[in-house]
Amino acid sequence: MRAILRRLYPSAKFPVARYPVARPFSTQREPRQASSFWTITFTLAIVGGGAWLQDKYYNPKPIPKAVLQQPTQQSFLGVIDTLATMPAEPAPGTVGNLTPEQEVKLKEFWVLALKVFGLTLEELEAPAQPTSDAAPAQDKKKAKGRWAIWGKGDDDDTKSTSSDATSVSIAAEDDKYGQSKEYKQALEDMKPEEIRTAFWSMVKGDNPDSLLLRFLRARKWDTKKALVMLISTMRWRLLEMHVDDDIMFNGEEMALKQSQGTDAKEKKKGDDFLTQMRLGKSFLHGVDRAGRPICVVRVRLHKAGDQDNEGLERFTVYTIETARLLLAPPVETATIVFDMTDFGVANMDYAPVKFMIKCFEANYPESLGTVLIHKAPWLFSSIWSIIKGWLDPVVAAKVHFTKNRQDLEKFIHPNQIMKELEGDEDWEYKYVEVGENENPKMADKETRDTLMAERQQLAKEIQDVTIEWIRASFKKETAAASAAEEKRNELVEKLRSQYWVLDPYVRARSLYDRLNIVQGGGKIDFYPDAAK
Template identity: 45%
Template sequence: MRPRISPAHQVYKLLQRPFPLPPASSCPSTRAFVLHHAKAHRPQLHLRNCVGCGTVRRPLTTTSNPASPSLAPKSLLTFAVVAALSFALSVYIRSERNSISHGDMAAPESETNGQTSVAVDDAELLDLLGDPSKINPARPGTLTAEQEVILREFWVLAARAFGIVDQELLDVLNDPTSGVPNENVALDGSKRKKARALFSRKKKEGEADSLSKPDSHTSEPVEKATNDVSKLSIEDDKHGMTKQFKEALTKYSSADLRTAFWDMTKHDHPDALLLRFLRARKWDSQAALVMAVSALHWRLAEGKVDVEIMKEGEEGAQRWAQSEDPDVKGEGEDFLEQLRLGKSFIVGADKVGRPICLIRTRLHHAGDQSESSLERYTIYTIETARMMLRPPVDTAALVFDMTGFSLANMDYAPVKFMIKCFEANYPESLGVVLIHKAPWIFSSVFSIIKGWLDPVVASKIHFTKNVEDLEEFIPKSRIIQELGGDNKFEWKYREGIPGENDKMKDTETAERLKKRREEIVSSFEETTFEWVLKSTLLSRGVTTQGDEKIDEAAIEKIKRKRHTIAKELRDNYWELDPYIRARSVYDRLGWFPKGPEAGQLIKEDVTQVKLNESSEEET
């Protein structure tokens, strides 16, 4: 049977090659075809995710190519014919083609038989060009179709690093034609060339598959389970994340990395944690994996976040301060001194509900505390603020109070450490930075600091001179009187209460809750594999798997199930929290929730009452 000539190819023939064009199969939609090829050389309208350009999954960028021949028709008559035919064919195509979901990212939305289809509407093109009012926040539950595809890719890569890839899913991903009807025959009847498997590499003859699911009782080195990802790297890598990534693959087992990931998740939605790394790496799933594993390596080897800093907490610092070892004693005393001074503390929330960390720079003097104690205190504050976050709020606000600042207060080492924390280990956690009442001598200091900052982080910095400037970001009722606001709160450290950490001695209950958490984690992982598997099969046109029907409704049901399990994971964490984390001054102030409900810092009325009550009690 003679194959039907696509509408796009008819336009191609009509124009008689006045400019280079890709094969018609690259642009099955005439509308996308005309939008792309009729405007390809206009700087503001070059849609680079068209397969015809040889570029896939790239954001919309401005591109000009003056050397290319003009795309305008040779005569007005030709132009009129092309316009009329394009309109008629676009109506025809809309009546025949299946609807395609579109996101806010310039990337292909669906894949069929190994070919990518792209369809763009005029309104969506405007969105892609940067209409800020329609930018999707890219959070769990609000992802576009394309973002979901990349998130699924990231989960597969992460599962490889954790050594938990499901074998059935692995078989499907390694064979892009798996489950597709007539998979060896192309649409034109010719023999199909086998496509390269997703995330795969060419295996040497006789080499066994490196990604089989490991035995649950073994703890094999992760490099044996991640041959496909061990050579990944990040191009713009000023923090040495690639090096840490490779060290993690050789130093830690897959089980160690998996445990570190779920420890880092805490009460957060697992998708939300991965999405932080994806957004930070501009939706490059492989670069995001390098960054995520690097962060896990840092938490395990350098930060010792969960096994020491948060577990021991302030009570541990008090115990260290009584040590006979001068180094240990100094670490404990330095940590407690910063808390008692109130060098930095969390107080209230800004207009969008972000917890505010106030840093009083005049109280810092280089050399007063050791570098390690400064880093420990920084990590402790960041982790504490992170535990106050509740959806949809997932970032914090920093306010640097520069009142009384002099060069004697400047210390570059902790500034560099803080920058690395937010850029490499806690990506997408910083919402806004306010530098308040900076003196003129700070301008030269800031010019140096700005050179160290990622442009995205630098764009979040704002200078404020008075309380009116602060009110653009924080309601006056939440600004403490020290900064000219109405909040009467004054920082005074509340010492630990005897017996406040007694639950940490109840190892039996802790183990029971940890066991339950492992069951929930396993359930989430299995449901995630099901989500990836069935979504992949559906994208290939497969509508059944055994006796199960695969359609959009089935996929939505799986997604809802994942969210339900994520809620169970969150609830479980708050039950487990008092058994694995020492109480902090914020627990004693009553600013932490007693369970998974919204944190009190997010509610203005409760925040104000709590802050005022604590202030009156202390004074």
């Protein structure tokens, strides 16, 4: 990375740094069918649902020349000072950049979530909420004297009148994926403690506030709609896709074992999965001018119909969860370069599109910054007209068409554009095979159980101090609120650090671990050799 930065900014000095990212943890299950890497990322790039593409608060704008020519700014919290154009401030509506009204919404959301987790909370006094643009117009009215947690609340289109959590719902016209039903089903299928555990599993190495804020932004700061979306997602992760206890737990090593087995069906699953990885139909490499990780998709390497829908859905989740490894605060979104060189009709897959729209709109909100469709041929115009019709106009606006190197340079520095894309970077994708016994700690169930119990205890402490923080804030006990917030921040950092101790016991190593891009302790470096 130092070498790259010296080429970018010869007069500047750049310390080598690593930054924390998020990973999953789980218990073991048998994997589902593997799938096409390109198809998944292609769909991600084009229809990444409102969730990835619908990043309302990180809308890329034309970059002033002065910014493009500046050396590295001081990094946020000192964690990404190797990124030449890292934003100096977190995006609006994210941790570290909340308005007072948005912070109130975050606290309200915590109370709702903690109630679903099974905590018995006394009513908390809340101040009258001032009008702001943190919520839709129908929400801009003075709050009642107390928190209307489950009763008649602050949302005109939420008709819950019971103290029972199942009464929280979304108006049919605003419930595209039937999440009200899924939410109620989650409360029936899962005990409060299971929901609580699933939430902290989903947090991984993130700040839990960051996770909640993603759902709040996606639902335009409507806390009840965000709650329905959050709980529905946890049910989907735990009971439908088995994200942490199967997909990420088993990873590439299981695919290799399947490919070497004698069972024809299992062997095909493993072969299909590894074929995508070995060809490099899609891969993660480098960052754009905003410090966002880049996913490059080589469309020409894929042929439609090679995998069934179940396999595609499985690999969709694997791809997204792997991309999460490369995100770090204040960066919360990714960029996809969709290389359509030599694209033909045979390369196009519609089957996974609807799944992907639902997946990213409902389960991975606020995670994609921009999509670059590069060198699209004329025949793609009819395909795009169909796909665009499925997207909200705000979502479609996140997609940009680029024709040449100059267009790409608006988003990515030429030294981080591969020669394959007519850039200056002399780098090419190479798959490193799974090593022999590269996941030894995952067999140590005793240590894993101990670490997971330790994590849940930390989570409980965060919950307790979160309640104190909220209570003191709304009673305007400034000193107590500040003390609780400080303690809370310390515990969140402990949770982040503890996750990386747990990680090798719950997540199979990936290509990016073998390349030493994802390093120990939650550090990442796209150019580990250059850093040396």
